[in-house]
Amino acid sequence: MAKAADSKGKTLAAAAHLFRQQGFHGTALHDVLATSGAPRGSLYFHFPGGKEEIGAAALALAGEVVRQKIAQAADASDSAETFLTGFVSAMAADLEKSGYRDGCPVATTALETAAQSDVLAGAARAVFESWEQEIARGLIRFGAKADDAAVAATMILSQVEGALLLARTSRSIAPLRYAEAAVKLLANIGR
Amino acid sequence: MAKAADSKGKTLAAAAHLFRQQGFHGTALHDVLATSGAPRGSLYFHFPGGKEEIGAAALALAGEVVRQKIAQAADASDSAETFLTGFVSAMAADLEKSGYRDGCPVATTALETAAQSDVLAGAARAVFESWEQEIARGLIRFGAKADDAAVAATMILSQVEGALLLARTSRSIAPLRYAEAAVKLLANIGR
Numbered sequence: 367m368a369k370a371a372d373s374k375g376k377t378l379a380a381a382a383h384l385f386r387q388q389g390f391h392g393t394a395l396h397d398v399l400a401t402s403g404a405p406r407g408s409l410y411f412h413f414p415g416g417k418e419e420i421g422a423a424a425l426a427l428a429g430e431v432v433r434q435k436i437a438q439a440a441d442a443s444d445s446a447e448t449f450l451t452g453f454v455s456a457m458a459a460d461l462e463k464s465g466y467r468d469g470c471p472v473a474t475t476a477l478e479t480a481a482q483s484d485v486l487a488g489a490a491r492a493v494f495e496s497w498e499q500e501i502a503r504g505l506i507r508f509g510a511k512a513d514d515a516a517v518a519a520t521m522i523l524s525q526v527e528g529a530l531l532l533a534r535t536s537r538s539i540a541p542l543r544y545a546e547a548a549v550k551l552l553a554n555i556g557r
Numbered sequence: 558m559a560k561a562a563d564s565k566g567k568t569l570a571a572a573a574h575l576f577r578q579q580g581f582h583g584t585a586l587h588d589v590l591a592t593s594g595a596p597r598g599s600l601y602f603h604f605p606g607g608k609e610e611i612g613a614a615a616l617a618l619a620g621e622v623v624r625q626k627i628a629q630a631a632d633a634s635d636s637a638e639t640f641l642t643g644f645v646s647a648m649a650a651d652l653e654k655s656g657y658r659d660g661c662p663v664a665t666t667a668l669e670t671a672a673q674s675d676v677l678a679g680a681a682r683a684v685f686e687s688w689e690q691e692i693a694r695g696l697i698r699f700g701a702k703a704d705d706a707a708v709a710a711t712m713i714l715s716q717v718e719g720a721l722l723l724a725r726t727s728r729s730i731a732p733l734r735y736a737e738a739a740v741k742l743l744a745n746i747g748r
Binding site: 523544552 | 578579580582583657658660664665667668669670671672673678681682685686708711712714715716717718719720722723725726727728731732735736738739742743746
């Protein structure tokens with residue numbers, strides 16, 4: 367039982383890693399198996415829905431890691447500004463230390479499959495919503511009104527997602543440094 | 558000669574359309590041929606470098622269309638605010654009228670191939686830089702200093718790219734409406 371759970375976990379971790387770096391369509395199931403070391407049979411046992419089911423679960427797993435980073439950044443901060451700077455810095459650190467491979471763990475698959483798979487599009491949407499809610503929760507904690515926080519959270523997530531895209535493409539951290547300044551401005555919407 | 562140029566153009570238009578909607582790896586060359594109606598032989602004649610060469614040329618083609626939209630938005634405006642709102646509205650209109658299929662024509666391929674292909678990563682980078690320069694040019698025209706305009710242009714493009722991603726995933730135009738407000742704030746960096 368522990369072993370079965372272990373091979374499920376390894377499969378999802380490998381899938382999340384590969385989808386993040388090279389996208390959903392650019393990753394074959396045999397790449398996931400080779401990276402995870404899990405036996406082929408366990409893959410079909412744990413994920414009877416195949417690659418689409420693995421993709422949705424991998425997005426949820428990767429999404430939860432980032433949601434926790436947002437919550438931790440809020441916990442470690444005493445203002446909306448330090449909260450947001452901490453979150454953007456954490457994403458920038460991931461990208462830089464991976465040699466510009468670990469950008470947003472959801473964006474690539476989300477864009478590839480938005481028009482093709484309701485399952486994957488739904489999983490990506492749920493992750494982005496969970497991040498927006500966590501950002502809004504942090505802003506409310508530091509004094510924002512709920513309605514303003516929801517709008518600011520969408521603006522802030524847009525800024526971070528776009529900056530991750532531009533930073534990854536240009537292999538430069540500059541767009542994320544600018545994003546740190548931008549999200550501080552956007553946090554003040556409605557004040 | 559006219560016919561050869563025509564099948565080259567048809568191939569690139571079809572490729573740009575398909576890569577925009579379903580990404581680079583999700584599009585097979587036979588999909589490009591089927592959509593373009595161009596003969597298979599013309600594909601290898603015009604693009605001896607195969608799919609990667611088609612991808613780079615399709616990104617450049619799609620990138621130039623958007624660069625012209627940015628320039629047209631600046632020409633049609635009398636302030637930085639109307640310029641930026643006009644640009645974001647044009648991208649929002651493309652997305653909405655395509656049933657949330659036509660997002661950024663470059664982002665999906667850029668993310669899929671950033672870690673895999675120097676040719677495609679370079680083509681994507683060149684497009685994003687051309688957009689940043691065109692946005693900065695518009696901001697300078699409406700009174701910004703060159704250094705401030707360059708920073709603001711990166712922030713503004715990040716905002717639009719992220720909003721296109723969230724709007725496409727959520728099948729809602731709301732993130733782009735918020736982006737219209739956000740880019741007006743970001744345009745004032747340094748003022």
